Amino acid sequence: MSLRPLFPQTRLRRLRYNKVVRNMVAETSLSADDLIMPLFVCPGEKVKNPIKSMPGNDQLSVDMLVEKCKELYTAGVKSVLLFGIPESKDEDGTVATHEHGIVQKATRAIKEVLPDMYIIADICNCEYTTHGHCGTIIDGDVDNDSTLVTLSAQAVSLAEAGVDMVAPSDMMDGRIAHMRSALDENCFEKMPIMAYSAKYASGFYGPFRDAADSAPQFGDRSTYQMDPRNSDEAIREVEMDIAEGADIVMVKPALSYLDVIYRTKHEFNIPVAAYNVSGEFSMVKAAQERDWIDGNRVMMEIMTSIKRAGADIIITYHAQEVAEILNKR
Template sequence: MVFPEYRPRRMRQSATFRGLIRETQLNSDQLIYPLFVMPGKNKCEEISSMPGVFRVSVDMLGQECRDCLDLGIKSVILFGLPETKDAMGTGAHDKNGIIQKAIREIKNKTPEMLVITDVCLCEYTDHGHCGCIIDNDVDNDTTLEILAKTALSHAQAGADMVAPSDMMDGRVAEIRAALDEHNFDSIPIMSYAVKYASAFYGPFRDAADCSPQFGDRKTYQMDPANSREAMREATLDVDEGADILMVKPAVAYMDIISRLRDEFDLPIAAYHVSGEYAMIKAAAEKGWIDGDKVMEETLLSLRRAGADMIITYFAKDMAKILKERR
């Protein structure tokens, strides 16, 4: 048999060879760890559908962030569980709300931690939708004002970046204008630019107690069948002033991550969501897969697809492995 002159296996003979030509790298700087913040003191509750992920009270955040920093994780994104909810989600912009307290606590205890805040109303509305309800529908323009107030309140509390996840039309422009008007022009916006109406969010909705009480979110989140629409959504957010574009979910939408990477020069974030996390955890617990190896392969694939940063519940697990290799 005649072989070609180039044999790819020559460069796979050892770990050193493989490392020398490795095209994609994964490091802790690229990982963002989600934190669920709950009322009370000295509380830490594991989320049943997300083994290894916890809801913690504000007073526990300092230790949680120190643990992250020790592992090399320098960024967190916050989700809040308020004590009370109402139809308009007014608790989202309360200066003494759960997230506003959480930001101040983290910045007091670990000022070097980069704090990103999720800007949405679903955790604060008694109906569980991401905006204000008028005539049994989520009203886009009424919601924008509350989202802008929420983002501003996060910046005033000390957040380093805000991340609107509501998928209302025009919310990036509204938030950018509110931040700039109040001299927070240096606060970046990480936009959930391409967020699909996905079945992978189930465990998150358990964790954050934010399932819709009626209907679904298909009138504002994207149809999973659509790809060209993702480019239009991202273009709108770029034009409105987004600094980072996010794709959510991640694994089932790597084609979208790749398309955004080819089309735009802004940083791209991938949200490795709760259902994607839970499936790996469940299969690993059954002994069907090597959980650590599948976790790493999955996160590496998101980087290979074009993600510059990854929001993942595996951040601490992955960072531990990376730290042990140093």
């Protein structure tokens, strides 16, 4: 007995049988233009310190960082996010505001060789403070308003060094307005701000803290980073940053917060970035090393899921690998 008369006229598989038509009707596309590669710059020359918890990533001296940027640019990754590992630290992170700070030096060196490489500077104090917190400590906790002064000074200094964008990741209240005002007053009104708007107090940051030598020496960051249980609060954070002048808003981490990425994109008419963080990266690498997964396939599936959720930009340690796969396609 034939089942045809009983079968529905619509067969969704019709558009899956051929690769060409699958590509035609694909709802989500991924491009190397979407990617930003985070890099860690440290003092010295010819330094390449492997980050054990992040296979394939290194702490790089300025000269080696420039070589890495050349490699990335050739692969099609045209933007990097810089994190600095300074020679010395202080109580409030003012070392990050110096003209000859490590990220300032790196920026000038990259621009001299690759003027078209788009450089984004992470703005935070955790790598630069002796205690590892993101601001000035008063009465045992990070003081919001005094920290704003240091963050804005850091942003202006990096703008003077030649960065193309600043990305405050501290999660202090009012930082975008304070930084926007400082940049404008110093004739950097064209400098865009990518705000880490919904940055959660996450367990996925562990490998990063090894890479940037930024683990807090006491307590944790739950008094200023967001509670993972909250999403309505994330929308309030995003809304406040937009009102204060943010040009791009970010959700961090990405995988456990795809719902927040989706809500952010659908509730606000603004570019959205998502940070596929170190722990997310390292889990894929660890499982791949044990032959538990097809690492490249899972990596591309993760990137696609982040784009599908609504991210316009993906900051990821997979950036070069993803770009190389896209180039082959």
